[in-house]
Amino acid sequence: MATKAKTPGTPSPLRRQIGESVTARLDAAPGVTRVDIEAAQVYYHLDFLTDEECETLIAVIDKGRRPSTLLSQSSDPSFRTSESCDMTRGSPIIEPIERRVCELMGIDMPRGETMQGQRYAPGQQFRAHHDYFHESEPYWPAMQREGGQRTWTAMAYLNDVEEGGATWFPKVGIRIPPRKRMLLIWNNMAADGSPNPDTLHEGMAVVRGTKYIFTKWFRENPWGRFVKG
Numbered sequence: 001m002a003t004k005a006k007t008p009g010t011p012s013p014l015r016r017q018i019g020e021s022v023t024a025r026l027d028a029a030p031g032v033t034r035v036d037i038e039a040a041q042v043y044y045h046l047d048f049l050t051d052e053e054c055e056t057l058i059a060v061i062d063k064g065r066r067p068s069t070l071l072s073q074s075s076d077p078s079f080r081t082s083e084s085c086d087m088t089r090g091s092p093i094i095e096p097i098e099r100r101v102c103e104l105m106g107i108d109m110p111r112g113e114t115m116q117g118q119r120y121a122p123g124q125q126f127r128a129h130h131d132y133f134h135e136s137e138p139y140w141p142a143m144q145r146e147g148g149q150r151t152w153t154a155m156a157y158l159n160d161v162e163e164g165g166a167t168w169f170p171k172v173g174i175r176i177p178p179r180k181r182m183l184l185i186w187n188n189m190a191a192d193g194s195p196n197p198d199t200l201h202e203g204m205a206v207v208r209g210t211k212y213i214f215t216k217w218f219r220e221n222p223w224g225r226f227v228k229g
């Protein structure tokens with residue numbers, strides 16, 4: 001008897017509509033290129049940040065870094081070994097950058113989670129994972145109350161790394177080496193608004209040098225912890 005394939009989540013008209021509107025926006029945005037793959041929507045902008053912004057953000061991360069965490073406990077202690085830093089919303093350094101990301105993508109600010117800085121020393125990594133929430137996990141009801149599913153991810157590389165540290169999408173076969181000033185954007189959903197398993201990705205271990213990035217995840221609804229003002 002055939003067993004029903006386990007799907008990571010359900011289709012959604014709202015997420016489908018968000019996917020279409022962000023796609024239209026990115027397709028028309030100067031400086032943005034879509035990676036030539038069908039199974040997932042991945043875009044990049046080579047010069048989204050200035051050198052000065054990269055250096056300022058690195059200093060913010062170095063000041064606020066603490067060990068990175070995971071939503072689901074992994075039995076593998078090497079799963080996510082980087083350090084992270086919540087980048088204060090509304091700060092004069094962070095806010096204009098968040099605003100530019102939102103404007104580029106056409107997503108309103110309240111749907112964005114707090115931007116997170118990440119730092120990887122040699123040997124540190126973030127093993128293959130999905131940015132979307134798995135609806136079968138115990139955390140899902142809480143996530144639904146806090147803005148629902150994660151739709152798009154925007155991730156910026158703040159420095160060049162001597163060796164290693166690429167972002168690898170093994171299912172679609174692309175590997176993006178860190179490149180200072182570049183913004184990478186992808187849709188974690190499929191065309192029907194259900195989670196797209198082909199967006200599996202890994203922050204590969206840094207071999208030489210240190211890797212700094214920021215990640216901004218967007219929710220389908222306004223993010224629950226978003227505080228006005």
Ligand SMILES: O=C(O)CCC(=O)C(=O)O
Nearest residue numbers: 126131166167202203215
């Ligand atoms: O470090 C990377 O290249 C990937 C980071 C990542 O996947 C994330 O922050 O969700």
Ligand SMILES: [Fe+2]
Nearest residue numbers: 129130131201
């Ligand atoms: Fe990720």
